[in-house]
Amino acid sequence: xxxxxxxxxxxxxxxxxxxxxxxxxxxxxxxxxxxxxxxxxxxxxxxxxxxxxxxxxxxxxxxxxxxxxxxxxxxxxxxxxxxxxxxxxxxxxxxxxxxxxxxxxxxxxxxxxxxxxxxxxxxxxxxxxxxxxxxxxxxxxxxxxxxxxxxxxxxxxxxxxxxxxxxxxxxxxxxxxxxxxxxxxxxxxxxxxxxxxxxxxxxxxxxxxxx
Numbered sequence: 001x002x003x004x005x006x007x008x009x010x011x012x013x014x015x016x017x018x019x020x021x022x023x024x025x026x027x028x029x030x031x032x033x034x035x036x037x038x039x040x041x042x043x044x045x046x047x048x049x050x051x052x053x054x055x056x057x058x059x060x061x062x063x064x065x066x067x068x069x070x071x072x073x074x075x076x077x078x079x080x081x082x083x084x085x086x087x088x089x090x091x092x093x094x095x096x097x098x099x100x101x102x103x104x105x106x107x108x109x110x111x112x113x114x115x116x117x118x119x120x121x122x123x124x125x126x127x128x129x130x131x132x133x134x135x136x137x138x139x140x141x142x143x144x145x146x147x148x149x150x151x152x153x154x155x156x157x158x159x160x161x162x163x164x165x166x167x168x169x170x171x172x173x174x175x176x177x178x179x180x181x182x183x184x185x186x187x188x189x190x191x192x193x194x195x196x197x198x199x200x201x202x203x204x205x206x207x208x209x210x211x
Contacts, residue, residue, distance in 0.1 A: 048090060051081040066090065067211065069108035070178025074207035078200075079104065091186075094197050102189040102197045104204070108181040120182040121175045125158050140164050148172070154208060155183070161191075170194035172201060178210050 047064075054062055060077040069088065075081060081092040084105070091105030114120040128134055128142045144161035151157040155176025162169045172194075174185035187201050 010088050023055045039102045045089065047087070048081055050088075051075065052083060055081060060191075064090070065211075066106075066108070068180060069106070069183065070180040070211045071106070071183060072209045072211060073106075073204070077202065079204060088209055094200055096194045097196055100190055100193050102187065102193055104185070104187045104201065107184040107186060108178075109184065111177075111180075112181060114182060117177040117182060120177075121156060123177055124184055125173055143168070150202060151205060154205065154210070155185075172198065174205075176210065 013199055014084050017185050040099075051062060051064070054076075056075060058077070062075040063072065065072040067204040074138075077152055078095055079092050080094075080171060081090075084090060088108045088116035089105060090108075091103060093103050093204055095101070109120065125134070125142075125145055128145065130143055130145075132142050134142060141163040142160065143163055144159070146159045148159055150172075151174050157172060157174045158172055160171040162171060168191050170189050172187040174183075174187075176183050176185075185205075187197075189197055
């Protein structure tokens with residue numbers, strides 16, 4: 001459980017909150033699961049919490065539409081959605097492998113924070129060489145950066161290896177521009193679990209759409 005928490009929290013690093021999920025989505029989801037007693041004030045991302053409840057009830061292939069950030073994706077039951085601190089972060093974990101749960105998190109950024117998509121990619125990963133500490137962290141070290149051909153119909157993708165707190169993590173970053181935001185799709189795994197779950201990432205992203 002501790003290792004899961006570390007990997008999921010690692011994926012949340014580097015994000016500045018912006019915007020809110022369309023309230024219509026929240027109201028429709030509350031109505032669908034009949035959760036009239038949900039107190040929205042207690043949740044940083046109410047929609048994620050409601051998806052958690054739907055998944056607990058066994059609902060598969062939930063359609064998530066974030067009209068504010070400008071994307072949609074289908075949520076299979078095996079991608080366990082976790083509540084995040086704010087509505088600009090959305091994601092969850094993959095099935096455990098040797099008690100390690102890899103994390104996939106969508107991070108939306110206001111376009112006013114970066115001059116253009118090129119500058120955004122540079123800030124996320126393109127500007128760094130081996131041994132650099134990225135601008136979005138004071139505790140990570142970049143060890144490897146490799147551009148990938150996968151996901152080229154969605155955005156520019158990279159395989160990244162990071163050192164954090166003395167441990168090695170393997171990540172896939174997909175970086176793109178939507179109508180409303182810059183999007184950093186962050187798949188974070190351990191060195192041992194990255195290859196096993198990369199096929200699941202590709203399967204999931206087949207149902208991704210930029211709005």
